[in-house]
Amino acid sequence: MTATNALVPAGSNALTLGFSGSLGNLDAYISxxxxxxxxxxxxxxxxxxxxxxxxxxxxxxxxxxxxxxLVVSIARGYLGYGLPHGDLIQEGNIGLMKAVKRFDPDQGVRLVSYAMHWIKAEIHEYILKNWRLVKVATTKAQRKLFFNLRSHKQGLDAMSPKQIDELAKALDVKREEVIEMETRLSGRDIALEAPSDEEDDKFSPIAYLSSDNMEPTKVLEAEQVVRLQSEGLETALSKLDARSRRIVEARWLANDDGSGATLHTLAEEFGVSAERIRQIEAAALKKMKGALAAYM
Structure with missing residues (x-):
């Protein structure tokens, strides 16, 4: 079976369905x-x-x-995202089969109208999972922006401030999100590996992307953890009164293995009930969480 034959739903008889001969390429399949x-x-x-x-x-x-x-027609509208037309069609076919499985003829709706939603949804998911902007389109509004920005851009020129404001208002997103998405959409892909074996090629992108620890988001996360553990934690503790700070430190910061003092031990120290220690601890942690928000 060729790659294009895989576009035909599994279990179908190509000859009885109107396919003649081998579907050796995408054009033959579409035809x-x-x-x-x-x-x-x-x-x-x-x-x-x-x-x-x-x-x-x-x-x-x-x-x-x-x-x-119908799938072929819909998939053609997503060619601007740099993914193979055949792959888009195949994903759309999956959406079509899901639509047929759920189709209820008693509702009086034509299958073509019902299936469009499922086909587009499957193609959208495929694009978001495979395209390099997947981390940007995380919310429903951002996904809408992702799939509408190209149609609002006029040519290759950058959008004007007025166009950005209008699009942000129409799609209910921040203008900063429109600017960021447009910048990423305008970016060009680069080769991870250089084409030759010269010494300079050791500095091609693949050389510094091979380790997850060097990935920019990982570096930022590590820096944020260090900041939280030092400056942020000290600031949060300084917001507590002496008793609350003593309880938090004894419960959570006394030992590296997390085996802090028990509620009953601290209850004896302060001459109150264990339940009262738990209440003070909960209030202190809540207050610290608010102070740490500035470092997140």
Whole structure:
């Protein structure tokens, strides 16, 4: 089986579905799916009921294959993200099959309208998992920005302040997020390894990206931990009264192995109940957490 044959849903008979010969390349696949017959509304409803009521897999197969051209059309709109068209189509086909599985013909909605959501959702997930901007698009609003920014940009020029403000307002994101996303979208990929074996090539990106410890976010995280353990912790402790500080230090900072003083030991020291020590400790930790927020 060729890579393009993998685009055809598993279990389908290529000949009975209108495919003739070997689908040796993507163009042949696209040409073949565009020749597949489209279903009438009545045929779609009948097939949908057979699938829903009788678990008729042949009906599911026909519903899927008759909408493969829809996947090709939708996938073409995501070519600007630098991922292979064939891979986008394959992911879209997965979304189409999920839509067919959940399709309810009794709702009166055509499968094409229902399937578009599932196809796009699957392609979106694929892009976000595989593209180099995945860490940027983490919230729903940022994902919307990620997939709408290209259509709002006019050519290769940077967006004007007015365009940035308008887009930020329309998508309900901060203007700083629009600027950051545009900057990353405008960036060019570089080769990790240099093309030759010369001595200078030892300084190609692969040389300093080989260790996770040198990854920028790891370095920043390590620096932040050190800062929290020194300056941040001392500042937070200074916000406590003498008794609260003594309890926190005895409970959490006395030994490196975490085996601090017990509530009952401290209760005897201060002449109060263990429950009162627990309350003081909880209040102190809450206060420290607020002080440490400035260092996060």
């Amino acid at each position: 073949a799916v565009n020749r597949l017959p489209m279903l009438t509304h009545e045929e779609e409803v009948a097939l949908g009921k057979n699938l829903k009521e009788k678990n008729d897999l042949k009906a599911a197969e026909v519903l899927v294959t008759s909408h493969l051209r």
